Amino acid sequence: MGKTVLVAGASRGIGLEFAVQYAADGWNVIAGCRNPEQARSWLPPSVDLQALDVTDSDSIDALLWHLNDKPLDLLIINAGVSGPDALGFVAPEVQAFDQVMHTNVLGPMSLVQAFGSAVAVEQGVIAVLSSRVGSVELADAANMLTYRCSKAALNMVVKTAACEFGPKGAIVVALHPGWVRTDMGGPNAHLGVTEAVEDLREVIGGLSAGSNGCFFDYTGRSVPW
DSSP: OOOEEEEESOSSHHHHHHHHHHHHTTOEEEEEESSHHHHHTTSOTTSEEEEOOTTOHHHHHHHHHHHTTOOOSEEEEOOOOOOOOOSSSOOOOHHHHHHHHIIIIIHHHHHHHHHHHHHHTTTOEEEEEOOGGGOTTTOOOOSSHHHHHHHHHHHHHHHHHHHHHTTTTOEEEEEEOOSBOSTTTOTTOSBOHHHHHHHHHHHHHTOOGGGTTEEEETTSOBOOO
């Protein structure tokens, strides 16, 4: 039957490339997309393309019903938004704050709750795309304040999920993908999408039980919380 991966946030960019590469390697790929039609032309017919809005509990429940307790070897949580691009310490408008926090924090939290047991039963991996800018220790600027705060909160989701699902057999990690040339990263980023995902897949493939609850960058180096 082969291994199965669920990629949440596969409409474009890094998530889409994860789906493409795992499908090319013969995995059973379930691609959760906010805009499925946007991804369809890039994905082979073998990919199970499903509508998924991580900010909508009904959408998550619908995907959970569709999978019907299907075991997962890998859950990749990639969905995220950047939010206001303030250059200094500027509190966002409430609506912008809610959008970022619902997408970047509550969404992954809900996905882990919904699918964590399906990963644990296979002793698989939950890989959550975070960012170096969410590191409290490495914080050296006030720009992107809302995004930084959301990724710091997301890192706590990863740590607590590791406490919950690690003893049940899963490996839960946060991953910093680097500065990648996507719609979010922009054209001046250092890494191409294909290269970044190849690196991240190598990191995921090298995880062990001792990796549970850790934060790694795309080279496999530890990132301080």
